[in-house]
Amino acid sequence: MRRAAIYLATLATASALTGAFAAPAGAQEEPDATPTSSAPSTTAGSETPPSSSAEAPSSAPGSTEASKSPAGKPPAAKAAARAQVDVSLDFDKPSYGTGEDVTFTLKLKNTGGTTATGLTMYQMSSDPTDLVVPYAGWGDLKGWPGVTLQPDETFDLKVSGKVRDVEQATAVVRGALFDASGASASQTFSFSTPVTKVAGRAVGTVYGDKNGNGELDGGEQLAGTKLTLRYVQSSTGQAYTATSDADGKFSFDVPAGDYYLGGDVVDGWLFPFRTVHIGPDSDDMLVRGVPPLNGALKASIAFTQDSYQVGDTAHLTVTLANSGPIPLTGIVAECNRIGDPYILAGDGPGWGDLAWNRGVTIGAGETRTFDVTDTVPDAAYNRGYVAAYCDFGYFEVDIDNHAQAGDQAAVPGAKAAIVGDVTHVTDGGARQGVAGVKLVLTADRHCPVIGEQTTDDQGHFEFHGLVPGLDYKLYLVPPQGWQVKYDNPTGVNVYGPEENPARLGFDVEPGDAQAPAVPTNPADCTATPAPGSGSGSGGGGESGGGGGLASTGVDAISLGALALVALGLGGGLLVGTRRRRRSA
Numbered sequence: 309m310r311r312a313a314i315y316l317a318t319l320a321t322a323s324a325l326t327g328a329f330a331a332p333a334g335a336q337e338e339p340d341a342t343p344t345s346s347a348p349s350t351t352a353g354s355e356t357p358p359s360s361s362a363e364a365p366s367s368a369p370g371s372t373e374a375s376k377s378p379a380g381k382p383p384a385a386k387a388a389a390r391a392q393v394d395v396s397l398d399f400d401k402p403s404y405g406t407g408e409d410v411t412f413t414l415k416l417k418n419t420g421g422t423t424a425t426g427l428t429m430y431q432m433s434s435d436p437t438d439l440v441v442p443y444a445g446w447g448d449l450k451g452w453p454g455v456t457l458q459p460d461e462t463f464d465l466k467v468s469g470k471v472r473d474v475e476q477a478t479a480v481v482r483g484a485l486f487d488a489s490g491a492s493a494s495q496t497f498s499f500s501t502p503v504t505k506v507a508g509r510a511v512g513t514v515y516g517d518k519n520g521n522g523e524l525d526g527g528e529q530l531a532g533t534k535l536t537l538r539y540v541q542s543s544t545g546q547a548y549t550a551t552s553d554a555d556g557k558f559s560f561d562v563p564a565g566d567y568y569l570g571g572d573v574v575d576g577w578l579f580p581f582r583t584v585h586i587g588p589d590s591d592d593m594l595v596r597g598v599p600p601l602n603g604a605l606k607a608s609i610a611f612t613q614d615s616y617q618v619g620d621t622a623h624l625t626v627t628l629a630n631s632g633p634i635p636l637t638g639i640v641a642e643c644n645r646i647g648d649p650y651i652l653a654g655d656g657p658g659w660g661d662l663a664w665n666r667g668v669t670i671g672a673g674e675t676r677t678f679d680v681t682d683t684v685p686d687a688a689y690n691r692g693y694v695a696a697y698c699d700f701g702y703f704e705v706d707i708d709n710h711a712q713a714g715d716q717a718a719v720p721g722a723k724a725a726i727v728g729d730v731t732h733v734t735d736g737g738a739r740q741g742v743a744g745v746k747l748v749l750t751a752d753r754h755c756p757v758i759g760e761q762t763t764d765d766q767g768h769f770e771f772h773g774l775v776p777g778l779d780y781k782l783y784l785v786p787p788q789g790w791q792v793k794y795d796n797p798t799g800v801n802v803y804g805p806e807e808n809p810a811r812l813g814f815d816v817e818p819g820d821a822q823a824p825a826v827p828t829n830p831a832d833c834t835a836t837p838a839p840g841s842g843s844g845s846g847g848g849g850e851s852g853g854g855g856g857l858a859s860t861g862v863d864a865i866s867l868g869a870l871a872l873v874a875l876g877l878g879g880g881l882l883v884g885t886r887r888r889r890r891s892a
Contacts, residue, residue, distance in 0.1 A: 391493045392420030393427065393457065393485050403502040406474040407564030407587060410439055410501065412481070414449075414465045418457035426454035426488025427463075433543075436473035437480045437500070440541045445469065454488065470541045471503055474563035479503050508564035508586035510537075512593030513556045516577050520634035522669070524594055529556025533574055535595060537567040540583065558595075562586060569595065571704045576600070580638060581704030596638075598702055600709065604632030605639065605670065607700045607711035615718040616684045616694060622652070622717070624696055626662065626678040630670040638667035642710075643698035649687035652696045658682050664703055688719040690804035692777020718777065722804035726771040728812030730763050730784065741767025742816050744787045748826045750797075752779040755833035776803040783826045784814060791819035 393416050400411040418424045429449040431441060447465050448455050455463055471479050478500045485494040514535060515528040531554045539546040548567075552558045564587045571581035577597030584593065605628065612623040630636050641662040643654025654663075658681030661668045670676055688694035693716045701710035730745045745763040749771050750756040758780070761769040774780075781797040793815040802810055 390420070390491055391418065391422055391424030391427075391457075391487045393417065393424050393493045394419045395485065395494050395497045397481060397497070397499040399499075399501045401501075403504055404471070404479065405504045405506040405564065406471055407506055407508065407566070407585070409468045410471065410479050410503075411466070411468045412499075412501075414467055414481075416455070416457065416463040416465075416485070418459055418461050421459055423459070424455075424457040424487055424493055426452065426456065427485050427493055428452070428454045430484050430486060432482040432496075433472075435480070435482075436544070437476050437478050438472055439469035439479045439481050440472050441467060441469040441481075449485075471565070472541050472543065473546060474505065474539055474565050475546070477503055477505075506564040507588060508560075508562050508590065509588065510560040510562070510584070510586045510590045510593060512558060512595055514552045514558060514595040514597065515556055516597045516599075517637070518599070518634075520598070520637050520672075522596070522637040524596075530575070530577065530597060531556060533558075533577075533597075535560075535569065535574075535579075536572065537562060537569055537584075537586070540566040540568060560586065564588065573600075573706055578702050578705045580702045598638070599634070600706060601636070601701055601711070602632065603709075604630055605636060605700060605711040606631070607698070607713040609696050609698060609713040609715045611694075611696070611715050611717040613717060615720060616688075617721075618684050618686050618689045618719060620684045621658075621681050622684050622694060624680050624682070624715070626680055626698075626713075627675065628668070628670050628678070628700060628711070629675040630672060633672055635669055635671045637669045638702055639670055639700055640664050640667050640703050641698045641700055642704070642707075643696060645699075646697070649685055650691040650694060652682045652685070652694065654680075654682070654696065654698050656682055662700075667703070684719060690722045690724075690776060691719070692722060692724075692775060692803060693718050720775070722776050723772075723806040724774040724776045724802045724804045725806045725809035726774065726780075726782070726800060726802060726812060727809045728769055728814065730767045730769070730786075730814045730816055732790075732816050732818075741765070742786070742790060743767060745769075745790070745816065746785040748783040748785070749774075749800075750781050750783065750827050752781075755829045756827040757829045770809075772806060774802055774806075778802070782812070783824060784816075785823045785826065786816050789818060789820065790816045791821035792816050792823070796824055 396415045396417075398413045398415070400413070404410045416427070427449060428451055429446045431446070432438060433440070443450055445467055447467075449465065457463055469479070469481070480498060480500045482496065482498045484492055484496045487493045513524065514530050514533050515524045516530050517523070518528055519525065529552075531552055533552045533556070535550050535552070535558055537548045537550075537560055548560060548562045550558045550560050566583055566585050569582050569584050570579035572579050574597070576599075578600060579595065579597050584590075607629075608627045610625045610627075612625060616622055626641070628639065639662075641654050641659060642664055644651040656663075660666070660678065660680065662678055662680060668676070668678070682696075684694045695714065695716040697712075697714040699707065699710035699712045701707070726749070730742050730747075731739045732742055734740050741763070743763055743765045745767070747761045747763070747769050749758040749760070751758050758774065758778075759771055761771060763769050780800040780802050782800050783797040784792045786792060798812075798814075800810060800812065
């Protein structure tokens with residue numbers, strides 16, 4: 309369904325951070341600033357980091373260009389000198405082997421005549437030789453507020469990283485520093501160390517667990533099964549394969565390191581995802597395949613309370629039922645694949661053996677219930693509710709056929725707002741506000757009408773004092789001779805805080821299309837919202853709002869459809885599920 313009616317939106321989004329950092333974007337110098345050169349590089353690196361200096365004007369105050377300013381206008385004061393930081397690096401060893409951490413000390417010195425404020429690290433990570441350093445590994449240099457150095461002051465940081473490609477003979481640390489203004493504080497630096505390929509060997513047996521007991525029994529060995537190892541740090545899917553013999557035996561000869569194994573469906577068997585370390589003398593491995601779930605597993609989740617406060621310990625009842633003929637051994641919960649902060653992660657100690665790195669057994673024909681606990685996150689307050697959206701099955705394999713369940717409970721107290729404009733495009737292409745458009749805000753509850761507004765002379769409207777977390781719809785009833793383009797009504801995803809409202813825009817055009825039937829409140833509702841002006845406030849409706857949000861359901865949320873409507877887009881932007889893999 310098209311959502312083109314909404315052309316103006318402010319999105320509140322969070323960035324997913326990885327070991328590679330994005331350079332500051334769009335930083336520009338003051339118009340009269342005098343550009344200064346960066347500090348000399350400590351290496352022979354030739355790359356130029358992203359820098360606002362490229363946008364700096366070519367003329368400094370007092371030059372011929374600057375003297376062309378109107379008479380009587382004093383020239384701007386000369387900007388302070390840019391921070392200049394010298395970067396050096398000492399590796400802890402002369403060389404490293406594949407499979408071991410590459411450790412080093414990064415050393416900074418402010419060689420300029422001004423304070424270097426808010427220094428952060430931009431690591432380049434596009435080449436197979438670039439070392440993988442996790443986001444947290446850069447300590448105070450990973451982001452705001454960064455590191456501040458006075459002139460001649462130094463800063464040392466111990467850092468550890470992993471080889472990105474075990475087939476490479478070197479590992480390289482490349483990057484640059486930026487200060488709080490977004491300007492480069494150093495030239496690009498590049499330091500390398502030799503990497504020696506250390507031989508790793510893994511042998512073992514692959515079997516199909518036909519009876520579901522989680523053990524290798526006679527006759528369960530699988531012949532001709534192709535197994536795949538994927539190097540953990542690789543950004544290119546660096547993989548190695550081996551095929552089992554008639555007795556289910558296999559062997560891998562690969563560079564030493566950490567590898568992903570499983571997460572695949574091979575010859576009809578599901579191989580749960582895991583991480584293995586392979587070195588010169590690795591222990592024998594048992595690799596277990598399991599039959600498909602085939603719909604045998606059903607799941608439900610229920611919060612034990614209708615409402616919570618941030619920081620509360622929430623109790624949930626998880627019910628798992630196995631209608632199949634064999635036990636299901638190693639079933640885990642995987643929650644919040646979408647990654648939103650108001651949804652429980654499902655991986656804390658309160659989830660017990662349902663946590664991703666453990667697993668429970670549900671016997672043939674058995675139904676088991678689990679009491680799990682988790683902490684209500686801060687983000688649930690402005691969202692208006694806390695949610696648990698989980699799927700259950702064998703870890704990270706055949707996810708689309710996992711049993712899914714979800715529930716939510718209110719977290720009351722926050723307020724939210726909606727502001728927007730109703731406009732039409734004139735023959736000259738300008739956008740002009742339309743006055744007198746009636747807007748009715750409703751929610752999915754017994755007394756549906758939350759408030760009514762009428763656009764002012766500029767086509768503007770506002771609803772304030774709203775309860776986050778309700779399923780809102782906005783109906784538009786334009787004056788005679790106008791009709792709404794695109795969807796009417798439109799769903800609106802509303803959450804706090806009130807000072808950061810959902811901002812909407814709607815298109816109307818000349819026409820006489822019939823407006824939709826607008827819901828009305830039943831007679832037993834205690835109050836009927838009165839119409840307001842374009843800048844008035846909408847009624848909050850029933851007090852406590854969201855009190856009826858808690859609900860339960862078996863297989864309530866499909867992973868293919870698990871998506872949230874982005875703020876202000878009224879359903880136009882869907883955020884898809886994200887499969888998050890953890891090291892097992």
